[in-house]
Amino acid sequence: MARGSVSKGGLGTSAMTGIRSSLARRGQFRFACLAGPGALFIVVALLLPLLAIVVFSFWRTESYELYADWNLDNYRVLLGEPAYRIFFLRSLAMAAAVSFVCLVFAWPIAYFIAKHGGRYRLLLVLLLAAPFFTGVILRITALQGLLGPIGLVNMALAELGIGPVGMLMYTPLAAGLGLFYLFVPFMATAIYLSLANFNFELLEVAKINGARPWRAFVEITWPLNAIGTAIGLVLVFIPCLASALTQRFLGGPNATSLGMSLAQQFGETGTWALGSAMGVFLFLASLAGILVVRRTIDLKRAGFTGALGA
Amino acid sequence: MSNKRNESGRKLARALRLSRRALLGSAAAIAGLAVARKAPFIGNAEAATPTLRLLMWQPYAIKETVDAFEGSFKAKFSPTFFDGNSEAFNKMKVGGTKDFDIVQGDGFWPRLYFRQGLTQGVDFAKIPNMAGVFQDFLPPNFPLLADETGATNVAAPNCWGGYGITVNKARIPDSDIGSISLLLNEKYKGHISTNARFEENIALMGILAATNLGTVGAERPDGKPFNPYNLTDAELDETKRLLIAQKKLLLTRYQDYDALDRLMRGGSVWAAPEFSETYRHLIVLRREGKLDFDVGHVLRPKEGGLGWVDTWMISADADSERVELAHHWMNEFLRKDNYVRVVRSTGYGGTVDVRDLMTADEIELYFQNRSAEASQLHMFDQPSSPEKWERIWSDVEAS
Structure with missing residues (x-):
């Protein structure tokens, strides 16, 4: 309407262009006003500390002093000393195992809620967040009470005449259980959000055409919801890779992770430069994890096409 | 008609929009004025209330003590808590002198803080209640409260204790108690626990390592007496070997005293080096009939032990008003009637003689008759090379 009126009013092309550019400028200004604070926060709270960490990683610490002597020693130590490789491999193995177990457990939960949740779907999804009603320390403490040498599980086993199971507490397995407990809601929620938009009638079509349920799942449900799985994997894998607290409280003496070692560099030993190099390394490892997930998911088939125009 | 109603509706809507805008604008202006009016008032009020900012161990932030101090001096008590000495030192190094007026440290740390400016x-003249402190904790008997020259007092004493070994006497016979090597005894595999901090683990095992190597009494490279925080490379190698051997025997490295309490009470852990807190707690439970085994505590193993005397120090950048307030805090803290509360609340040994205010059981429990033993312990210190110690600890943790 506006465009027609202006044309009838006899405005030329240059005036039109002026109005358009004025509108565009106004739109840009509004966008800048809306997005600016968030962008500024990201720059200040995320990028600058990250930059500082990168810079420190090329410096040197000695007796709690940080010296700006540019060198690669921290990376040489990090990659050359077996201890740090072991910490990283432990973290990697733990993150991969926990992500896999979360995936196996979360899929049926999310599938059940999406398909059979009916009008309780939202409530059931919100219940997934129930563990977050309390803090992480409290949840870990609760696990200690449950799995510990004198915890509920071992006491019940003792009542049944079975000796206490030592592996349940202060072992890497215990740390893995703790991480699973902490992160499975993330995985389930991500998969559920993907399944919420999934057309279950496609499975009926597959069934009519003779596909067995397992084949229908493998060829339809799984690939079309791969984006939810991918997001879930990233949400679980990356925090697990960097996790320290769970291993510290549940893992015992053989579960020291790269995250625990990193925390120690900053908290106790004051070897900030080495800790910074660990931080950079962990950041790059997380980035690599995301890229691997990204490459293994066929976004077009997963239905994630709009935003990328793929 | 309909069009007219629509038109009037649009006008009304415009009017409402305008009035809403106006209302929001007015509200913002009023809020701005209110803040502008109030801001100086807040500023003045804050300025009028002196604040004492402390970097301290949490157990000393005792509510009654804090309330009494705030009431007496019309000051605000603002604590920040830390766990280990190196953590606090790191905080002070990275600008903490401007953020804190008082910092706590023990052993050799006060000298290090002072030396580093x-x-x-x-x-001490501004702390009259120092008169109640045992002579064992005052210079020259306890020289670590003064700098190396002895010219300047750098800290006021607080509580003391050791890093001894608490044992379940129902599980461990007396013949196995009394040496650090108890923590390496295969018989107790899966029932030993140590704390998670690298400093105490390395230093305590360093004493045993130096004893094994016969270097404790030998001449040291720095010409000073043996200090487990300043180990030679050979001693550090032996320490690492011992710690790796010990790791196979550990149930866990406990993260806090609640955890150790639970593990010892439940009978999962039979021996653990600790700051006597769990020992005292278990002794109280035993006396109350809530524990069915005897508990022992070796304050000084035969090879030597670690000890600490907590102190209060004043930050280099504290201004004169805050320095006065800091002295008041130290004085109030060391006042006998408060100090009894501190000892009972924290469960630490007292450097102030409060025997006349305690029962016989309490005197025994809080080491009130054992202040002389403090001088026989190796005081907590800064590791000679945090980098080297970090590498050793990482090797142990990765083994």
Whole structure:
């Protein structure tokens, strides 16, 4: 309407262009006003500390002093000393195992809620967040009470005449259980959000055409919801890779992770430069994890096409 | 008609929009004025209330003590808590002298803080309640409260204790108690626990390592007496070997005293080096009939032990008003009637003689008759090379 009126009013092309550019400028200004604070926060709270960490990683610490002597020693130590490789491999193995177990457990939960949740779907999804009603320390403490040498599980086993199971507490397995407990809601929620938009009638079509349920799942449900799985994997894998607290409280003496070692560099030993190099390394490892997930998911088939125009 | 109603509706809507805008604008202006009016008032009020900012161990932030101090001096008590000495030292090094007026440290740390210019001298004359402190904790008997020259007092004493070994006497016979090597005894595999901090683990095992190597009494490279925080490379190698051997025997490295309490009470852990807190707690439970085994505590193993005397120090950048307030805090803290509360609340040994205010059981429990033993312990210190110690600890943790 506006465009027609202006044309009838006899405005030329240059005036039109002026109005358009004025509108565009106004739109840009509004966008800048809306997005600016968030962008500024990201720059200040995320990028600058990250930059500082990168810079420190090329410096040197000695007796709690940080010296700006540019060198690669921290990376040489990090990659050359077996201890740090072991910490990283432990973290990697733990993150991969926990992500896999979360995936196996979360899929049926999310599938059940999406398909059979009916009008309780939202409530059931919100219940997934129930563990977050309390803090992480409290949840870990609760696990200690449950799995510990004198915890509920071992006491019940003792009542049944079975000796206490030592592996349940202060072992890497215990740390893995703790991480699973902490992160499975993330995985389930991500998969559920993907399944919420999934057309279950496609499975009926597959069934009519003779596909067995397992084949229908493998060829339809799984690939079309791969984006939810991918997001879930990233949400679980990356925090697990960097996790320290769970291993510290549940893992015992053989579960020291790269995250625990990193925390120690900053908290106790004051070897900030080495800790910074660990931080950079962990950041790059997380980035690599995301890229691997990204490459293994066929976004077009997963239905994630709009935003990328793929 | 309909069009007219629509038109009037649009006008009304415009009017409402305008009035809403106007209302929002007015509200913002009023809020701005209110803040502008109130801001100086807040500023003045804050300025009028002196604040004492402390970097301290949490157990000493006792509500009654804090309330009494705030009431007496019309000051605000603002604590920040830390766990280990190195953590607090790191905080002070990275600008903490501007953020804190008082910092706590033990062992050799006060000298280090002072030497590095992070703290200023403490005027004992402004702390009359120092009169109640045992002589064992005052210079020259306890020289670590003064700098190396002895000219400046750098800290006021607080509580003391050791890093001894608490044992379940129902599980461990007396013949196995009394040496650090108890923590390496295969018989107790899966029932030993140590704390998670690298400093105490390395230093305590360093004493045993130096004893094994026969270097404790030998001449040291620095010409000073043996200090487990300043180990030679050979001693550090032996320490690492011992710690790796010990790791196979550990149930866990406990993260806090609640955890150790639970593990010892439940009978999962039979021996653990600790700051006597769990020992005292278990002794109380035993006396109350809530524990069915005897508990022992070796304050000083035969090879030597670690000890600590907590102190209060004043930050280098504290201004004169805050320095006065800091002295008041130290004085109030060391006042006998408060100090009894501190000892009972924290469960630590007292450097102030409060025997006349305690029962016989309490005197025994809080080491009130054992202040002389403090001088026989190796005081907590800064590791000679945090980098080297970090590498050793990482090797142990990765083994």
